[in-house]
Amino acid sequence: MTVRTQVPAGGGHGTVRIADFDEHSAPPIRSADGLGRFVVVLRRQDGGPVRVSTVDGGLLGHLPTEWSCALDSELVRCESRGLEATARASLAGRRDERDLFVMLAWPGHRPGR
Numbered sequence: 001m002t003v004r005t006q007v008p009a010g011g012g013h014g015t016v017r018i019a020d021f022d023e024h025s026a027p028p029i030r031s032a033d034g035l036g037r038f039v040v041v042l043r044r045q046d047g048g049p050v051r052v053s054t055v056d057g058g059l060l061g062h063l064p065t066e067w068s069c070a071l072d073s074e075l076v077r078c079e080s081r082g083l084e085a086t087a088r089a090s091l092a093g094r095r096d097e098r099d100l101f102v103m104l105a106w107p108g109h110r111p112g113r
Helices: 065-080
Strands: 012-017 038-045 048-053 059-062 085-092 099-106
Touching: 038 065, 048 065, 065 085
Parallel strands: none
Antiparallel strands: 012 099, 038 048, 038 085, 048 059, 085 099
16 A cells, blocks of 8 residues: 655545554544445644544544645635535554555646646
């Protein structure tokens, strides 16, 4: 699994590790599919990184700063339309040592824009 910490300027999609995730104190994940994937909600917070929560509102962690900045305008667009931004998530690693990852897509930065 690829772990991306910097946002590639060309755009695309990738797997991003969630910061501050602690499997031992995380809220329960109730809606995982047969492959262990589940939906998480992405929420902006003023002056801080994007929060990653369960659909029930339990905090799982945060997007790294670079990703929070890269997705900010897209999340503002969702909020202005009254939509909730969601992403597909999965746990990876050994039980009790797992990390949480989300699949994100982002636009590229074009010269002159």
